[in-house]
Amino acid sequence: MPSKQIIQNEADIEESLNRICDRLLQRHPLLKEMVLVGIRSGGVYLAQRLKEKIFQKTGVDLPAGIIDITLYRDDWTRLTQTPEVKKADIHFSIEDKNVLLVDDVLFTGRTIRAAIDALLDLGRPRRVELAILIDRGHRELPIHADYVGKVLETSRQDSINVELKEMTGVDQVVIEHGKYPNT
DSSP states (O other), rough: OOEEEEOHHHHHHHHHHHHEEEEEEHHHHTTTTTTEEETTTTHHHHHHHHHHHHHHHHOOOOOEEEEOOOOGOOOOHOOOOSOOOOOBBSSSSSSEEEEEEEEEEESSHHHHHHHHHHHHHOOOOOOOEEEEEEEOOOSSSSOOOOOOEEEOOOOTOOOOOOOHHHHHHHHHEEEEOOOOOOO
């Protein structure tokens, strides 16, 4: 029987985002040619929060967009026969830009691979970096995050749910132990 546990609350998430923002600004103090792209859905809200933090700290208003990876997933036919595709909402060129790709959880790496494929259909960025709120391990592809809020030791049977105010009315990260048997 699965058990749930809150592993990050609102203050923890805020601290993680501040840490990611500070590391980004250390690495890119001028934010030259930097753009933010959030992966639908949790990554979108985290990218917007990072955009606001960067603006508060630097006065630089970075372009931010949204990418939907539904048709780029290698498992979309297993999920549903009629996927709900929402278009990318990127109203700026990513050509020769430093793209910060933002998502909530990094697990196998397949979502990030799909997001990179989707980005490359829009142009050729100079560099793509990855910011993740939670890195839970268990990579199937050679993908790592450049900026990580928190690293969690999990089993493959666990589920990590990032709940954000914009979606659920509360900021918290919940682990459900044993949700996925035999994976």
